[in-house]
Amino acid sequence: MKALVDSNIAHRRTQRVPRLPHQCRGGSLYATLERYMSSSARGFSAQFWALVSATFLGFLGIGTVLPLLAPHIRYDLGGSDQDIGLVIGIFSFVALLGRLISGPLADRRGRKISFLAGLVCCALAGGVYLLPLGMAGLYLARVFQGLGEACLYTGAAAWVVELAGIERSAQALGYLSSGIWGGISAGPAVGQWLGSFQHAAIMQVTAAAVAFVILTRVREDYHPEPHPANRKWLPRSILAPGIAIGFVNVQYPVIAGFLILHLKSNGNSGPMAFSAYAGMILLSRFFLGGLPDRIEPFITYFGGLVFMAAGLLVLAAGPGPVVAIGATALLGFGFSFPWSSIAATVLRRTPSGERGSAVSMLSAFYDLFVGISSFAAGWVAHQFGYSAAFIMAAVALIAAAIAGRFVFFARVESRVEALAAKG
Numbered sequence: 001m002k003a004l005v006d007s008n009i010a011h012r013r014t015q016r017v018p019r020l021p022h023q024c025r026g027g028s029l030y031a032t033l034e035r036y037m038s039s040s041a042r043g044f045s046a047q048f049w050a051l052v053s054a055t056f057l058g059f060l061g062i063g064t065v066l067p068l069l070a071p072h073i074r075y076d077l078g079g080s081d082q083d084i085g086l087v088i089g090i091f092s093f094v095a096l097l098g099r100l101i102s103g104p105l106a107d108r109r110g111r112k113i114s115f116l117a118g119l120v121c122c123a124l125a126g127g128v129y130l131l132p133l134g135m136a137g138l139y140l141a142r143v144f145q146g147l148g149e150a151c152l153y154t155g156a157a158a159w160v161v162e163l164a165g166i167e168r169s170a171q172a173l174g175y176l177s178s179g180i181w182g183g184i185s186a187g188p189a190v191g192q193w194l195g196s197f198q199h200a201a202i203m204q205v206t207a208a209a210v211a212f213v214i215l216t217r218v219r220e221d222y223h224p225e226p227h228p229a230n231r232k233w234l235p236r237s238i239l240a241p242g243i244a245i246g247f248v249n250v251q252y253p254v255i256a257g258f259l260i261l262h263l264k265s266n267g268n269s270g271p272m273a274f275s276a277y278a279g280m281i282l283l284s285r286f287f288l289g290g291l292p293d294r295i296e297p298f299i300t301y302f303g304g305l306v307f308m309a310a311g312l313l314v315l316a317a318g319p320g321p322v323v324a325i326g327a328t329a330l331l332g333f334g335f336s337f338p339w340s341s342i343a344a345t346v347l348r349r350t351p352s353g354e355r356g357s358a359v360s361m362l363s364a365f366y367d368l369f370v371g372i373s374s375f376a377a378g379w380v381a382h383q384f385g386y387s388a389a390f391i392m393a394a395v396a397l398i399a400a401a402i403a404g405r406f407v408f409f410a411r412v413e414s415r416v417e418a419l420a421a422k423g
Helices: 002-014 029-039 046-076 081-108 111-129 134-164 166-194 197-216 236-248 251-263 270-288 297-316 321-335 338-348 352-384 386-408 410-422
Strands: none
Touching (some): 046 081, 046 111, 046 134, 046 166, 046 270, 081 111, 081 134, 111 134, 134 166, 166 197, 166 270, 166 338, 236 297, 236 352, 251 297, 251 321, 251 352, 251 386, 297 321, 297 338, 321 338
């Protein structure tokens, strides 16, 4: 019986995508990774890089505005910490509803339609920021932004995985994420150079328009099923991955909403720390984004959680500029791996005609948890101070680790138990 179980597990492992060679597990790990990084960008088409470039531009506009949003609410409009949490959080709840539209749209009408619709909404968000509507204008703009991000990312993620091949799904998503975080990391510098929140909003409109033009010139080869079967809106197989993704991202509204304010009294290193956070995500996902395709994805998932927890706990102490920038870089490095580890695992189990919906549902959990934690972070920061919000985000990673166990290990254990029962 034991031999039968071992044989089945070994067979399952042979069906996975290629992993790093055996020698990487010994003293030559560094050399193997170096060779992998030097060749990691080969074999991707011009169409693939056009999609990454359009995604970069879409998020460059978002990144230009986002770090300036909290100071704009606090200092220009006289808002409170809770106002910051509400404005940031409403984006996630609208994006959550947008996922219910973007997934079926991408599967039934095509990835390109979803992507283009997202860019149009992003441009509208930038335009509303320019109107003299006060806080009401910010809420309306964040509604458009939520719908835009939902459609943009769903279409882009499903499209790049198909162009790259499912066996390179983590690497494709890593490059796509580098475009996202490239835009977000360059955005604060662009916004600071432009000099005002209003100029940053104009940049968002311009970037979305350029991305739209690029995308119209990319051919889509995906052909939707003519008569798609009825599907459950929330398959059971998505629950554990979605919950894991959700708890991993509790830290995001804390960083987006309160990092700059938290570090203002300790050397005012917030803008540089935010850029270090986003920049490290960019670099890690570009050079190491394919690791979940080549080693067991649970290693990159749980390893990422450890680095994230360390970075958050250091930030909670309110360190000086050098340590703060290092801690946010460490947080960004850890954050580079959980999403691709989970998403690649899920997409390999999902038929092509349902991958848009799978991506949208995983992203919906992200939006739900980010939205709830935005409100929670605003309340915690108001009641107990900014440090408490960072501690809250670190504690959430414990729940992410528990949920991750059911993503990566439950299927193996259930098969072993079934085989044992038959024996």
